[in-house]
Amino acid sequence: xxxxxxxxxxxxxxxxxxxxxxxxxxxxxxxxxxxxxxxxxxxxxxxxxxxxxxxxxxxxxxxxxxxxxxxxxxxxxxxxxxxxxxxxxxxxxxxxxxxxxxxxxxxxxxxxxxxxxxxxxxxxxxxxxxxxxxxxxxxxxxxxxxxxxxxxxxxxxxxxxxxxxxxxxxxxxxxxxxxxxxxxxxxxxxxxxxxxxxxxxxxxxxxxxxxxxxxxxxxxxxxxxxxxxxxxxxxxxxxxxxxxxxxxxxxxxxxxxxxxxxxxxxxxxxxxxxxxxxxxxxxxxxxxxxxxxxxxxxxxxxxxxxxxxxxxxxxxxxxxxxxxxxxxxxxxxxxxxxxxxxxxxxxxxxxxxxxxxxxxxxxxxxxxxxxxxxxxxxxxxxxxxxxxxxxxxxxxxxxxxxxxxxxxxxxxxxxxxxxxxxxxxxxxxxxxxxxxxxxxxxxxxxxxxxxxxxxxxxxxxxxxxxxxxxxxxxxxxxxxxxxxxxxxxxxxxxxxxxxxxxxxxxxxxxxxxxxxxxxxxxxxxxxxxxxxxxxxxxxxxx
Ligand SMILES: Cc1ncc(COP(=O)(O)O)c(C=O)c1O
Numbered sequence: 001x002x003x004x005x006x007x008x009x010x011x012x013x014x015x016x017x018x019x020x021x022x023x024x025x026x027x028x029x030x031x032x033x034x035x036x037x038x039x040x041x042x043x044x045x046x047x048x049x050x051x052x053x054x055x056x057x058x059x060x061x062x063x064x065x066x067x068x069x070x071x072x073x074x075x076x077x078x079x080x081x082x083x084x085x086x087x088x089x090x091x092x093x094x095x096x097x098x099x100x101x102x103x104x105x106x107x108x109x110x111x112x113x114x115x116x117x118x119x120x121x122x123x124x125x126x127x128x129x130x131x132x133x134x135x136x137x138x139x140x141x142x143x144x145x146x147x148x149x150x151x152x153x154x155x156x157x158x159x160x161x162x163x164x165x166x167x168x169x170x171x172x173x174x175x176x177x178x179x180x181x182x183x184x185x186x187x188x189x190x191x192x193x194x195x196x197x198x199x200x201x202x203x204x205x206x207x208x209x210x211x212x213x214x215x216x217x218x219x220x221x222x223x224x225x226x227x228x229x230x231x232x233x234x235x236x237x238x239x240x241x242x243x244x245x246x247x248x249x250x251x252x253x254x255x256x257x258x259x260x261x262x263x264x265x266x267x268x269x270x271x272x273x274x275x276x277x278x279x280x281x282x283x284x285x286x287x288x289x290x291x292x293x294x295x296x297x298x299x300x301x302x303x304x305x306x307x308x309x310x311x312x313x314x315x316x317x318x319x320x321x322x323x324x325x326x327x328x329x330x331x332x333x334x335x336x337x338x339x340x341x342x343x344x345x346x347x348x349x350x351x352x353x354x355x356x357x358x359x360x361x362x363x364x365x366x367x368x369x370x371x372x373x374x375x376x377x378x379x380x381x382x383x384x385x386x387x388x389x390x391x392x393x394x395x396x397x398x399x400x401x402x403x404x405x406x407x408x409x410x411x412x413x414x415x416x417x418x419x420x421x422x423x424x425x426x427x428x429x430x431x432x433x434x435x436x437x438x439x440x441x442x443x444x445x446x447x448x449x450x451x452x453x454x455x456x457x458x459x460x461x462x463x464x465x466x467x468x469x470x471x472x473x474x475x476x477x478x479x480x481x482x483x484x485x486x487x488x489x490x491x492x493x494x495x496x497x498x499x500x501x502x503x504x505x506x507x508x509x510x511x512x513x514x515x516x517x518x519x520x521x522x523x524x525x526x527x528x529x530x531x532x533x534x535x536x537x538x539x540x541x542x
Contacts, residue, residue, distance in 0.1 A: 041076060045084035053093050053104055060106035064094065067102075132249055136242070146493045147415075148461040149288065149437035149481035154351035156404060161396050165387040177382040184370040185212025185358075186385035192392040193344075193358045201316065202333035203342055203360060211359045211369055212385055215352075216315055217243055218377060219343040219359035224251035224278065226365075226372050227311050227341075232277035237265045239468035239475060241287040241315065244280050253278070257470035260286050262430070264293030267304055279305060280313045283331045287317065288468050288479045289439050290431005298331050305339045312340045318348050318435035320401055323409050325433040338362035346388070348436065348483075349401050356381070356388060408436060411482040411490050418494025419480075425505045427477075436483030439465060440501065445512070446476040451504045460497055 039047070052058045065073070067081045074081070085102060088094045096102045126134060169177070184190065190210040197203040197210075213219045220243075228234065230252035236244060238257035248255060256274040258267050265281050279301065283293035293301070305312045314331045322328065332342040345357035361369045373379055391397050416432060422440060423429070432438035440462075442448060448464035455462045455478075465477035478501065482490060 042080045042083040042087075045070075045074070045076070045081060046087050049084065049088055050091075050093055053108070058104045060104050060108070062104045064102045064104070129249065129252065133246060136245055136249065145459065145461040146485035146489050147480045147482070147497060148484055149463055149479045151481055151484040152348050152351065152404070152436060153407065153484055153486070154353075155486075156400070156407065157351050158396060158400060162387065162391065165390050165394075166383065169383045169386040169390075177386065178380075179382075180374065180378050180380050181212075181382055181385075182370065182374050184208075184210065184366075184373065185379070186382055186389055188393070189385045189389035190358075192389050196392070197330075197342070197344070197360065200327075201319065201342075202329035204333065205342075205360050206363075209360050209363060209366055211361060211366075211373055212379070213357050213359050213373070214355045214377070214379070215347060215357035216317060216343050216345045217247060219341075219357055220244055220247040220280070220313065220315075221251060222359065222369065222373055222376070223311070223313050223341055223343075224248055224253055225376065226369065228253055228277040233274050234278040234280060235265075235267070235271065235274070235276040236280050236470065237282065237286060238470045238472050239288060239465060240280075240470055241282065241317075242468065244315070245470070248278075248280070255470060257472070259472060260289055260291055262291050263297045264291050265297065265301065267301070272304075272308075275308050276305075276310045278311050278313060280315065281331070282315045282317065284316055284319045284328050285431060285434045287315075288431075288437065288463070288465060289475075290433070290435065290437070292328065292433070293331070295334075298334055301331070302335060302339070306337060310339070314340050314342045316342060316344050320349050321405055321408050321436060322434045323405075323412060323432075328434075332360065338364065341365075349397070349404060350388075354384070354388075356384065407487070408483060411485070411487050412438070414487060414490045415480065415482045415494055418490070418498050419501075421498045422501045422505070425502045427501065427505065430477075437479055437481040439477050439479050441465070441475075441477040442505070443508070444474050444476055446504070446508055448476040448478060451501065452478060454504070455497065455500055458496065458500060460493055462497070 049058070049064075058064075064070075064085070067078060067085060070076070070081045071078050085094060085096075089096055089102075092105055092107055094102050095105045187207070189212060191207040193210045193212075194205045194207040197205050211219075211222075213222065224234070224247060228251070232253055233256050234248045234253045235256050235258050236248070237260045239260065240257070245255065254274075256271065256276065258265050258271055260266060264283055264286055265279075281293070281301065283298060283301075285292065301312065312331065312335070316330055319328065319330075330342060332340040339362075341362070342360040343357065344360075346354055347357065350356075359369070388397075412432065415438070416429070419427075419429065419440060426443065428441050430439045430441055442451075442465075448466050452462050452464040452467075462478040462480045465475050465479055466473075468479070469475055480497070485493065
């Protein structure tokens with residue numbers, strides 16, 4: 001029976017590249033093997049190729065370089081190379097088709113001998129930290145579905161205006177714009193951000209204090225790397241934004257969960273035993289419950305930070321979208337002793353793949369942060385930053401924001417309307433005044449993970465509130481976004497989502513023989529917070 005020639009998956013230029021790369025890693029691996037032991041050379045070539053096939057670096061259908069080319073690249077005799085290839089062919093790793101070349105066999109994959117990555121996963125042990133990171137809750141790869149929280153409608157992004165500005169800055173062709181950026185980012189962009197924050201968020205900031213990062217994730221990492229040591233404690237809201245959990249774990253910090261109630265993070269006197277080096281908060285719209293931190297709580301938090309001599313990281317990720325409620329000022333605006341580092345992002349108003357955000361640091365930290373950002377992250381993308389600066393200066397950003405706000409406002413209203421039957425069934429809503437998501441709160445006995453899975457089977461995404469909890473066992477709910485799906489989609493899928501939730505609530509009630517008090521009061525989720533001593537007056541700025 002003729003051996004079927006495997007389909008070559010690569011166009012010819014990429015195939016050429018693969019051949020080059022193959023020779024490169026063969027050279028590297030052979031260099032190592034050769035130095036280490038006295039195995040005959042043909043056996044070493046055989047072993048390197050066999051391992052590359054088994055661990056998936058070479059996959060079914062990949063074409064190998066010709067024996068002549070291998071001979072030349074590896075500086076080996078033709079006999080050595082041919083002997084290795086023949087042995088691999090006999091054992092079924094390779095197949096040779098006269099006139100076409102030598103290919104990795106697809107029979108091994110079909111027989112199940114090869115499972116991509118299995119061998120390397122077995123042999124490569126993760127670090128303890130890697131293991132924890134792999135197991136903690138993370139974003140689904142299925143980000144784009146109706147009701148996925150935290151995702152904006154990037155289809156509304158004004159692509160043509162943006163392209164025009166980007167092309168303009170590429171045409172200017174300043175060589176230094178192609179370099180890494182030492183300065184903390186493109187100066188006009190830093191000025192524009194500072195101006196925006198002073199006016200809209202009451203952040204007392206000079207452009208010098210603004211550092212352009214690749215988004216909040218990088219801002220958090222930079223703060224953790226520079227302000228805390230391995231093993232230091234970071235206080236986080238419980239439930240918390242999973243991105244913050246990951247960033248701090250990755251920096252080797254110890255997480256201390258502080259519960260959130262309707263007034264935001266609610267530290268208890270017992271928390272003082274875990275002295276924080278950092279406190280991470282989302283005061284304007286707690287993620288994911290949506291609680292807005294009250295003025296009293298803000299002052300309390302700043303007093304705690306002062307007492308512990310620690311830093312506060314304020315993640316102001318979605319304040320641009322505030323509906324039916326008075327505008328809020330930032331926590332940073334209340335800070336009188338330069339302890340708050342403020343983080344913002346362009347992910348929500350523009351689009352997440354833009355990967356641009358900003359970090360505002362106290363004056364005394366500016367030089368250290370710029371230097372460390374330069375050394376650790378090698379920041380660049382100056383053309384992109386220049387385009388964004390002009391996008392803001394020309395008023396396009398303000399227009400995009402105005403349009404987005406109006407559009408999300410309608411979507412939010414439509415979702416709230418659709419969810420009314422859930423409220424009649426005993427659920428309640430938190431955090432709908434702002435942002436791109438709301439939280440539908442459920443009785444503490446509800447299986448919100450199961451509910452979210454079943455909603456997923458209907459082609460919609462709602463995230464289980466319990467999955468965001470670090471220690472708490474008492475919170476159940478669904479985090480539901482209205483940013484991504486268009487108004488028509490919310491109108492179409494909203495009632496379907498509500499029906500699914502009502503059905504789940506009814507099932508839960510009947511499983512409890514109707515005894516479940518589904519009219520659980522929102523107050524029942526409020527943690528009893530023992531009073532803290534009255535905040536001390538702020539110290540003079542340092
Ligand atoms: C609480 C919170 N902070 C920050 C971000 C965005 O961060 P980035 O700038 O890294 O995209 C998100 C995104 O969903 C978020 O939910």
